[in-house]
Every structure is written in C-alpha cells, then in structure tokens.
Amino acid sequence: MASVQGTIGRDSDLASIGAFLDSADPRMSALLIEGEAGIGKSWLWRETSRMADERGYRVLASQPTESESGIGFAGLIDLLGSWVDETTDLPEPQRLALDAALTRTSSDSAFGPGAVAVAVLGVLRMLARSAPTMVAIDDPQWLDTPTRQALGFALRRLEAEPIRVVLARRTDWRPDALVEHLEVTRLPVPPLSLGATYQLLRARLGVTLARPALVRVHQTSAGNPFFSLELARTWVDRGGVADVGHLPVPERLGDLLRSRLDDLPEGTRRVLLLAAAMSTPSVKDLARATGRPVERDIARAERAGIIDSRGETVRFTHPLMAATVYDGSTAAERRMVHRELADIVEDSEERARHLALTPPVPDETLAEVLDVAASRVAGRGATDVAAIFAQRALEFTVPGDLDAAFRRATAAGELALAAGDRSRARVLFESAVADAPPGPSRAEAFRWLAELSTPLGHGLALCDRALSEAGPDAAVASRIHRTRGAIAYFLGDVPVAERHARLGVELAEHSGDDQALGMAIAELAHWTYCGGGGVRRDLFERAMALDGSAGAASPRSHLAKVVMDNDGHVEARGLLTILLEETMETGDLHSASTHLFHLAELDVWAGDWPSAIEHAEESLQLRQHLDQPGAPLYVEAKARACLGDVDRARRVAEAGLAEARRAEDVVFCMQNLHVLGFVELSLGNHEAAQARLGEATELMRPRWSREFGDCHMVPDEIEALVALGELARADDLAEWMDEVARATGRAWTLATSARSRALIQAARNDLGSADATLERALAAHERLPMPFELGRTLLARGIVQRRLKRRAAARETLERALAIFEDLGASLWADRARSEVARLGVRSGAQAGLTPVEQRIAALVAQGRTNGEIAAKLSLSRKTVEANLSRTYRKLGVRSRAELAATASSTHGSTT
Known part of the structure; x- marks a missing residue:
C-alpha cells in the first residue's frame, strides 16, 4: 500500500500513472516523470513500480547513484540480476556475454559491448513474451555508460513487445535518449498546495x-x-x-542541507563523506576506512535525517543528501577519501575506480591493479570503463619504464578505440610510439595510427614508417601492407591497393596465422575485381576455407560485396542476410553495420527505397563511433532522391560529402557527389547535375577505370551532358563505358552504356541507330534486377519511338516506364514519363480504354501466365499486376481470367 504521507496531493498523478499502466496499446511506450530535485519524483517512481507489480507486470528496476556511474554494468546488474535465470534460451555467445557482464561468471574470453547489448535485447524479448514487463529507472543520468549503451540498443529495437519504460528525472537534465524514439507520456510533478503541505508535515x-x-x-x-x-x-x-x-x-535547499551537515561533528561528517564516495557503503567498510567504530556517527546522521541504515547497509535518505555531502567537500578532501578507500575495498574494479579518481602517483603496484581491473572490465564488455582504467594505469607508470609505458599506452589505445573514442586512441598511440625503440611492436602502433589517420592520406606515410620498422616479423608486415592497401582503395587508387594486398598475402603465407591469411587473400580478390579482374571465385574459396567468420573484413563479407557489385543481387542478399544474422547474434555490431549498409545498397538498386532508408538508418546507428560514418548517408540520400524527397536527399548527401571530404575518402566523396548530381538530373537542372557528376567521374577515372563496381555516376553524367549539348565529352565517357562493358560483360554496364550511347545517337538525330541500341540495352536489362534503371531505359526508348512517329509503340513503351516509376514511388520520374505520354495525344481503337501495360498484362494472361510470372516478365510488383488486372476486368466487363483471355485473344491484332 502507498504510504499515507506519500499520497498527499498526488491523487491526480497516481491516476495518470494508472492510466498509463492500464493502456490497451500493446506497443512499447514510456512514462517520463519530471520535476525539480526533491519534488517527489522518486516516490512516484516507486509507486509506479508497486502499481505495476500489482497489475502483473514484471518490474526491472534500477536506482543508480552518482557514485555508481563509473562502475561497468552496475545498472544492468540491478535491472536483470534477479531475472536472467528465466532466459535460458539465449544463444550461447549472448548467454556467456551476459553472465560476464553481470559478474555471474568469470571467463578468459573477452566480450565486446555489442555482445552484451544483443543479449539484453534477447532477455527483454523473452521476458516480455511471458508477462508484461516494465523497465523502471530513477535518475537515469547516473546510469553507467555500458548499461546505457546496451539498454539503448535494446529499447530501439523493441516495438511490438508489451514493455513499458518509466524514467524519473530532473527537469534540468537534458531529454533522455533512451526513450526519444518512443511514444512518451510526460508527467510533470507539480508543487504541493498549501493544504497538502500542511498534511505532509503533520x-x-x-x-x-x-x-x-x-x-x-x-x-x-x-x-x-x-x-x-x-x-x-x-x-x-x-x-x-x-x-x-x-x-x-536559508532560501535555497542546498544551503539548508549544508547547514544540517554543519550541525554535525567533524568525525560524523567525515564518515558521511566516505559513504558518499562509495557505491555500496556498509558499516564494516566505513569502520575500516576510519580505523574506528562508526556506530555513534551513523546514529547521529540518522537522527538528523541524512542516512538510513538497515543492518550493515548505509543509504542516504535522498540522493540530494549524498550530493550535498560529496559536493560540499573540497577537491583535495575528495581525492584523499578515494585514495583511502582504494586501500580498503576488496573488489578489484571498485578499487580501480577509486584509484582513477586520485592524482596519479608513480607506483608500479597500483598501475598493475589498474591493469588487472581494465582487463577484467574489458572482458565483461564494459570497454568505456576499461579504457579509463587502462589510461590511468599508464599515468601511474613509473617514469623511465619505457617497456611498461609502451605496453600500457597501446593497450589503452586499443580499448579507447573499442569504446569508440578515436581521438583519445590516436593520442595514446602517439604516446606509445614517442619513446619506444624501433621494432615490430612500434611498427604495429604506427599501423594503428595509420588506420586512425584523418585525412586518410596521412596514413600512407605512417604505413611506410611502420614497414621500415617491422623487420623480419612477417605477421606485422602483412597487416601493415593490408592496411596500406585498404587506405589506397578508399583513396581511389585501386592498382596500389591490389599491389599491397598481394604483398600482404605473400607475407601472411609465412606467418602461420590462417585467419590473417584468409583475410589477406579475400582483400586481394576484392581489389582485383575492382581493377577489372573479375570475380575470382578460386581466391574466395581458398580464403573462406581458412577463415569462415562473419566479420566486416572476413572473406565471406568481401565475397558478398564483390558479387553484389557484379550484379549477383540475389546471391549477395542471401550472403548478407546470413552474415547480418550471425554478427547480430554474437554482438559484432561494427560488422553488422557494414552488412546493413550493403543491404541498403541492394535495396536502392532493387527499388525498395523505404527498406533502403530503414537499413541505412540502422547502419548509421550502429556505427556512430566507427570509421566511414558517411557511408550509410549516401545510401539514404540516394533512396530519398529516387523517391523525389529532394530537399532531404540534398541535406543528407551534403552531410555525407562533408564527412568524406574531411577524411579524404574518395570512394564516398564520389558516391555523395553522385547523389547530389542525380537530384539535379531528376529535377532537370542539367548544368548543376553535370558539375556534381563530372567531379565524381574525375575522381574515379584516373585510377579506377577497368570496372565500375558500385560507382554508377557515369551514365548520369552522360545524360546531363547530352541535355547540355556537350556531345564530345559525352562521346568520350560512352567510349570508356563501352570498353569496360566489352571487357567485363556485366549486365549493368552493358545496359547503361547502351542507353548512354543511344542518348548521344538520338541527340545527333540518328534515331534508327538509337532505337536499335536501346533494344540491346533492354536485352541486357533482362539479366539485371534493377527496375528503376529499366524504367529509365524504357523512357529513353519511348521518346525515340515518338520521334520516329511510331506512336503506338511509343505509347506502350512510355506507359510501361510510367507503371514502373509509379510502382516504385519515383515521383519525379513518373511525372516525366507522364508528360511524355501526354505528348502522344488521345488513343483510338477497340481497346483505347486499356493502357499499354494493361494490354500486355491481358496478353500474358491469355498465354496462361500467373500473376507472379507476369510481374517478373514486366519488372512490376505482384500488387501492381493485380491492380491493373482489376481495372482491366472493369473496363472490359469480364469477371474471370478465362473471359479476359478470350477477349484479349480476339482483339490482340487491333492493338499492335
């Protein structure tokens, strides 16, 4: 039951809470209890938990404090510690990661934060299946970072589950990202009335x-x-x-609380400061810290209403009390207290936390304590906390111990990188190489710096320096060559990338590391494809036999990308879907973000632009702290441009271009420039389109000229050039495309190069040749699952046929293009096709009421084709085929496919 004094003046608030809990809406939602410090948020939060429990909710609750915010997964232990045994069906990698995070087991294996996040998602789903579940957090601003990241990851992916999220927070804290994506019910906690205050005091x-x-x-x-x-x-x-x-x-609450403390003896205030600095203070620990009994001090503080002790546990009566005690002390007093506590606490992580809050004093023993804690915390997946401990270990290192300093700087750098703090990682690796002697270890640190370099071009010199110090260590030298090759690829220099990949393979052959060799071979196969060498299945098969992992740099991932770029969309989607499932299960979120990005590219090409946007946004969320953040931006921008959302497309592509320019990432400069040019092309702004597309092409052509891969800007530039009358440059680019098409035989290159050539022929009024060339393009489209590209080729041919005075054929072709654009949602291109159809005037004839698309569908029905077969034949969706059939039945007054077939057969001759 709610306490009498608690309910005073809060009836309407409790009614609002009850309505929130009783809502029939099954979707996940959130309640945000907001108010100033001391207004009663925590009491309402506790009442919400009690009321939820009475209604059959499973309540997962945490009340983090400021002193716990530096302890990895402290909040997660509160939330899931008593429920995790009910989720025995988790996949083993997730179960092991969760057990480690909750300190239920110890393991020699290290788990990444992504593995814990995916495990939390699995736990919440399982719990919600058996009972409505509530996640309740009081003062979420004090959640430790690993818990916040894992919980945020899970909550963003829970939509249909019966889960309620309840947060109680102060109004002066920024809105909480944990619930920003949810439907939020805000409950501002009002002040008490005069009468309610009277009742409360009494x-x-x-x-x-x-x-x-x-x-x-x-x-x-x-x-x-x-x-x-x-x-x-x-x-x-x-x-x-x-x-x-x-x-x-006093007029201010802080002054009032401090005056209460001032009334206590100095010794008691000292005990309270120790308690405020500890995450879970106990009478025993306080006595050890002070070296004397503390019962009298605790009794005084209890009588003053500052703390509440039950058994051995000591808790402050309100978080404001602890904050007043801690913040009211001087910085020197706080440092001294943390130093004293570091000597008496038994838990290694707790001890490290206190050491991290003291001035570093050179001491190898203490540095080792921080080393051990960093390793332990990293093993649990709390890389943010581990990175702090590792850096503090470096700061405690005795001056002159260069080996220890180098080892700790590199360890701290790798942990900072794992935690997503690339700037701090760069500083730490720079510290590592500053005083270290030349050799393979320092070469490896230089390689890390090369991977972290911004702009990318700076990494080349760092790789060269690393190679000069690697010496006979084949494994280190192989990794350096592979890094240099990857940097060269993103700088657009494919021949250099291929050369270093080959050297990486040769060195990896002598390293004895099968996984490293497999990745090196896969990279060689990838860069070879980009250089025009085709899909080297032999190399990929060898690589996958050595390394069957699912990571972003794994052979399977490289194969998926190459197959995708080579028009093998169905095979690539299957590979990427499996890779995504595997990496999400293990919590490898870096790799999952890459697989999602490539799926988004496939979605764009397939014309499923809403899915492309969804996949791109999810990829961007997962790679917030990763390299190449601009990659998903270009895919989202392209999808929005195809849908006609040109303003948003421009904004997103400009952001992606700015990020790519900052990094000197030529690949994604090209891609974002392509999107910006395509936007202008779609709007008919040909001069602006050519400026953007020409820049993209000029970045690509000098060093990446034998295979277009996923770089699709050249046909768009040719179209803009033709519209501007710049046929000489258009001819030059078309000849380049023809040459690559003949060499590779790729369907995309054959189709788009033929369309480009036909546009030039039509501009020179060679309409017969243009029509024949477009016929060849359409033949290539039959092998290309890219309906939007097909629609553009049909649009171009319809215009040529109109100019040839072949009105019936032109109408059929243009209306087929229009149907494709409408089916896809390509509004700007549908408008263009619609205007071309309008130029043909009104039809006549027995079936003037049927559009050419409806006529073709009717003819295929007469041939006995199913709706699925018709959709595949005409590159339409089944839904569009069914809608056209319904209109055809109505127009012809038939009720069945048999009647339609008979009617279509009898009138077919008059419609050609």
Whole structure:
C-alpha cells in the first residue's frame, strides 16, 4: 500500500500513472516523470513500480547513484540480476556475454559491448513474451555508460513487445535518449498546495505549524515537499518558535542541507563523506576506512535525517543528501577519501575506480591493479570503463619504464578505440610510439595510427614508417601492407591497393596465422575485381576455407560485396542476410553495420527505397563511433532522391560529402557527389547535375577505370551532358563505358552504356541507330534486377519511338516506364514519363480504354501466365499486376481470367 504521507496531493498523478499502466496499446511506450530535485519524483517512481507489480507486470528496476556511474554494468546488474535465470534460451555467445557482464561468471574470453547489448535485447524479448514487463529507472543520468549503451540498443529495437519504460528525472537534465524514439507520456510533478503541505508535515513529522509559519514554509519551498520537510525539521530542531520568519531560514535547499551537515561533528561528517564516495557503503567498510567504530556517527546522521541504515547497509535518505555531502567537500578532501578507500575495498574494479579518481602517483603496484581491473572490465564488455582504467594505469607508470609505458599506452589505445573514442586512441598511440625503440611492436602502433589517420592520406606515410620498422616479423608486415592497401582503395587508387594486398598475402603465407591469411587473400580478390579482374571465385574459396567468420573484413563479407557489385543481387542478399544474422547474434555490431549498409545498397538498386532508408538508418546507428560514418548517408540520400524527397536527399548527401571530404575518402566523396548530381538530373537542372557528376567521374577515372563496381555516376553524367549539348565529352565517357562493358560483360554496364550511347545517337538525330541500341540495352536489362534503371531505359526508348512517329509503340513503351516509376514511388520520374505520354495525344481503337501495360498484362494472361510470372516478365510488383488486372476486368466487363483471355485473344491484332 502507498504510504499515507506519500499520497498527499498526488491523487491526480497516481491516476495518470494508472492510466498509463492500464493502456490497451500493446506497443512499447514510456512514462517520463519530471520535476525539480526533491519534488517527489522518486516516490512516484516507486509507486509506479508497486502499481505495476500489482497489475502483473514484471518490474526491472534500477536506482543508480552518482557514485555508481563509473562502475561497468552496475545498472544492468540491478535491472536483470534477479531475472536472467528465466532466459535460458539465449544463444550461447549472448548467454556467456551476459553472465560476464553481470559478474555471474568469470571467463578468459573477452566480450565486446555489442555482445552484451544483443543479449539484453534477447532477455527483454523473452521476458516480455511471458508477462508484461516494465523497465523502471530513477535518475537515469547516473546510469553507467555500458548499461546505457546496451539498454539503448535494446529499447530501439523493441516495438511490438508489451514493455513499458518509466524514467524519473530532473527537469534540468537534458531529454533522455533512451526513450526519444518512443511514444512518451510526460508527467510533470507539480508543487504541493498549501493544504497538502500542511498534511505532509503533520503526517511525516507530527507537527502542526501555525498559519504564518506554514505560509512561510510553503512560500520558501515553492511547494517542494522535500524542501518543506527540511524547513519544518529546522523549525522543530530550533525550538518550534511560532513564526518561521523569525528564524534565519536559508532560501535555497542546498544551503539548508549544508547547514544540517554543519550541525554535525567533524568525525560524523567525515564518515558521511566516505559513504558518499562509495557505491555500496556498509558499516564494516566505513569502520575500516576510519580505523574506528562508526556506530555513534551513523546514529547521529540518522537522527538528523541524512542516512538510513538497515543492518550493515548505509543509504542516504535522498540522493540530494549524498550530493550535498560529496559536493560540499573540497577537491583535495575528495581525492584523499578515494585514495583511502582504494586501500580498503576488496573488489578489484571498485578499487580501480577509486584509484582513477586520485592524482596519479608513480607506483608500479597500483598501475598493475589498474591493469588487472581494465582487463577484467574489458572482458565483461564494459570497454568505456576499461579504457579509463587502462589510461590511468599508464599515468601511474613509473617514469623511465619505457617497456611498461609502451605496453600500457597501446593497450589503452586499443580499448579507447573499442569504446569508440578515436581521438583519445590516436593520442595514446602517439604516446606509445614517442619513446619506444624501433621494432615490430612500434611498427604495429604506427599501423594503428595509420588506420586512425584523418585525412586518410596521412596514413600512407605512417604505413611506410611502420614497414621500415617491422623487420623480419612477417605477421606485422602483412597487416601493415593490408592496411596500406585498404587506405589506397578508399583513396581511389585501386592498382596500389591490389599491389599491397598481394604483398600482404605473400607475407601472411609465412606467418602461420590462417585467419590473417584468409583475410589477406579475400582483400586481394576484392581489389582485383575492382581493377577489372573479375570475380575470382578460386581466391574466395581458398580464403573462406581458412577463415569462415562473419566479420566486416572476413572473406565471406568481401565475397558478398564483390558479387553484389557484379550484379549477383540475389546471391549477395542471401550472403548478407546470413552474415547480418550471425554478427547480430554474437554482438559484432561494427560488422553488422557494414552488412546493413550493403543491404541498403541492394535495396536502392532493387527499388525498395523505404527498406533502403530503414537499413541505412540502422547502419548509421550502429556505427556512430566507427570509421566511414558517411557511408550509410549516401545510401539514404540516394533512396530519398529516387523517391523525389529532394530537399532531404540534398541535406543528407551534403552531410555525407562533408564527412568524406574531411577524411579524404574518395570512394564516398564520389558516391555523395553522385547523389547530389542525380537530384539535379531528376529535377532537370542539367548544368548543376553535370558539375556534381563530372567531379565524381574525375575522381574515379584516373585510377579506377577497368570496372565500375558500385560507382554508377557515369551514365548520369552522360545524360546531363547530352541535355547540355556537350556531345564530345559525352562521346568520350560512352567510349570508356563501352570498353569496360566489352571487357567485363556485366549486365549493368552493358545496359547503361547502351542507353548512354543511344542518348548521344538520338541527340545527333540518328534515331534508327538509337532505337536499335536501346533494344540491346533492354536485352541486357533482362539479366539485371534493377527496375528503376529499366524504367529509365524504357523512357529513353519511348521518346525515340515518338520521334520516329511510331506512336503506338511509343505509347506502350512510355506507359510501361510510367507503371514502373509509379510502382516504385519515383515521383519525379513518373511525372516525366507522364508528360511524355501526354505528348502522344488521345488513343483510338477497340481497346483505347486499356493502357499499354494493361494490354500486355491481358496478353500474358491469355498465354496462361500467373500473376507472379507476369510481374517478373514486366519488372512490376505482384500488387501492381493485380491492380491493373482489376481495372482491366472493369473496363472490359469480364469477371474471370478465362473471359479476359478470350477477349484479349480476339482483339490482340487491333492493338499492335
């Protein structure tokens, strides 16, 4: 039951909470209890948990404190510690990661934060299947970073589950990202009325204030119940004079709380400071820290209403009390307290946390304590905390111990990188190489710096320096060559990338590391394809036999990308779907983001632009701290451009271009420039289109000229050039495309190069040749599952046929293009096709009521084709085929496929 004093003045708030919990909406939603410090948020939060429990909810609750915010997964232990045994069906990698995070087991294996995040998602789904579930957090600003990241990952992916999220937070804290994606019910906690304040003081303190005193308390506290109680308690402590106005009452709550502390002996204040600095203070630990019994101090603090001790546990009566005690001490006092606590706490992680809050004093023993804690915490997946501990270990290292300094700087750098802090990682690796002697270890640190270099071009010199120091260490040299090759690829220099990949393979052959050799061979196969060498299945098969992992750099991932770029869309989608499932199961979110990005590219090419946007946004969320953040931006921008959302497409592509320029990433500069040019082309702004597309082409052509891969900007530039009358450059680019098409035989290159050539022929009024060339393009399209490209080729041919005075054929071709554009949602291109159809005028004839698409569908029905077969034949969706059939039945007055077939057969001759 709710306490009597708690319910005073809160009936409407409790009613709102009840309505939230009783909502029939099955989707996940959130309740945000907001108010100033001391207003009663925590009490309402506890009441929400109690009411949820009474309604059959499974309540996962956490009340983090500031002193716990530096402990990895402290909040997760609160939330899931008592429920995790009910989720035995988790995949083993997730179960092991979760057990490690919750300190239920210890393991020599290290788990990444992604593995824990995926495990949390699995746990919440399983719990929600058996009962409605509530995640309740009081003061979420104090959640430790690993818990916040894991919980945020899970909550963003839970939509249909019966889960309620309840957060109680102060209004002066920024909105919480944990619930920003949810439907949020806000419950601002109002101040108490004068009458409610009177009832509160009477119920809680057993005092009845005279009206002048009550009014002064209410006015000074502004109806804040905690402040009101403190003011009234001061009134009682000072003798209960009739008018609080006669007392020197502080106007601010902080001043009032500090005055309460000032009334206590110095020794008691010292005990309270120790308690405020600890995550879980106990009487035993406080006695050890002070070196004397502390029971009398605890009793004094309890009588003053500052703490509440039950058994061996000591807790502050309100978070404000702990904050006042801690913040009221000097920085020197706090450092001293943490240093003393580091000597008495037993848990290695807790000890490291206290050491991390003290000034570093060179001490190898303490540095080793931090080393051990960093390793332990990293093993649990809390890389943010581990990175802090590792850096502090470096700061505790004895000057002159260069080996230890190098080892700790590189370890801290790798942990900072794993935590997503690339800037700090760069500083730490620079520290590592500063005083280290030349050799393979320092070469490896230089390689890390090369991978972190911005702009990318700086990494080439760092790789060269690393190679000069690698010496005979084949494994290190192989990794350096592979890094240099990858940098060269993103700088657009494919021949150099291929050369270094080959050297990486040769060195990896001697390293004895099968996985490294497999990745090196896969990279060689990838860069070879980009250089025009085709899909080297032999190399990929060898690589996958050595390394069957699912990571972003694995042979299977490289194969999926190459197959995708070579028009093998069905095979690539199957590979990427499996890779995504595997990496999500193990929590390899870096790799999952890459697989999602490539799926988004496939979605764009397949014309499923809403899915492309969804996949791109999800990829971007997963790679917030990763390299190449601009990659998903270009895919999202292209999808939005195809849908006609040109303003948003421009904004997203400009952001991606700015990021790519900053990094000197030529690949994604080209891609974002392509999107910006395509936007202008779609709008008919040919001069602006050519400026963007020409820049993209000029970045690509000098060093990446034998295979187009996923770089699709050249046909678009040719179209813009033709519209501008710049046929000489258009001819030059078309000849390049023809040459690559003949060499590779790729369907995309054959189809788009033929369309480009036909546009030039039509511009020169060679309409017969243009029509024949477009016929060849359409033949290539039969092998290309890219309906939007097909629609563009049909549009071009329809215009040529109109100019040839072949009106019936032109109408059929243009309306087929229009149907494709409408089916895809390509609004700007549908408008263009519609205007071309309108130029043909009104049809005549027996079936003038049927569009050419409807006529073709009717003819295929007459041939006995199914709707699925018709959709595949005409590159339409089944839904579009069914809609056209319904209209055809209505127009012809038939009711069945048999009647339609008979009618179509009898009139077919008059429609050609």
